[in-house]
Amino acid sequence: MAMVFTHVVRILHPAYLDNRPVRWEEVGARTGNVVRATSTWYEVCGSARPNYVVEGVFDCPPEQGSLPSVLQQPVYERLTSVSEGLLWNGYNDPQTRRLTDSAPSIYVDTDEYRVIEKTDEAEGGSSLDVTPNYWWPSDHSWCAATGIDSFDTLIATSDARLAAEIVAIPGIEAFILHDP
Template sequence: MDSFPDRYGRLRVETADLGPAHWLTERRPGHGDFGTVAGIAAPGFAAYARLLHPASLDERPVRWDTVAAAYGRRVGPLTDWYEVIGADRYYQNEQEYGLPGVWDEHPAEGPTPAGVARVLIPVLARHTDTPEQCRYGLWEGYGRRDWSGLPTFPTPGREELLLSGPLADALSPQLVDEFTELPDLWWPQDRTWCVGGDVDLVSTYVGGSAELVAELLATPGLEAHRVAPDDRVG
């Protein structure tokens, strides 16, 4: 747990001015609704990508398409993890516990996993002029700290604390505690992109330029699919 009350890792907890988050809260009806890609990230971008959180085998990341191939299936832009493994999310069976030699841990639910973030950050940095001036949203419901009394801003279905700091410090909360969640939302001051995650999801969503999304789809170490802002999330 961070020993500094005004910090989350190296990110500053903003309590005086939530103005930089207002663009996320001022959404037209029907744009960025709860349960959609743009509701998790932000509406209004030219293109969007879905980044799949990897499964694992012996603590090493495993791509969804590797798991799907082992079951004779394929992964599409909107494929759900439970479709990959052929399981009912509401009814446990033996497939939910892994496939020997292929996977033994489900993808991590929650905001962007650290391994994905390490690959993502250099790509994002190439698509903003303000990488040293970024803002972040952290869901107030994460239980590792008591956020009582701190101001929040609303996103569809969530209330978020506002953090700030360089893009390179987005990973810093896990330098304090490897089990500490990274922020759900990331965006630079020039708003050229927005990264969005959620406590209940096993994917991260990125809105930005067509060039950014094309690079994400081509980046080794990321399993990414192009999606539309109104597509439903799992």
């Protein structure tokens, strides 16, 4: 993405304790691990076990493969004019099926994705259970990506102001990975 866009922002998906978002920084402080722009969740929490928890710090790991609902509104407010996206075809919930039933499919490596239009369905205060894995506006001024197994979302843009706005969203944990 950095070859096309000059700025890449990495948003870390929060863990949760009693349904309250927990920053990776809080987890790292408890486990003795420093959070860096390129840290993995497993490095920060200290274990690669899928359902690992740290008592009193987090009881649910970060959401994988989708921008968490707690982050959707503040991020979508800045990523306007979302027009198209790719959604992994492996999700099997009713909301996702409604979005993808008649959508054409493409393959990226070995994974099948559905091409969907108008991905900002989170209007009116509701949020999507699963967000597209890739999404962008019609003018292609930015692109966002959340890998199927990723605990983070990447946003690439050539707009320095947009990158700075995303990193400055209150309550969000984000880093600029690429900034000329």
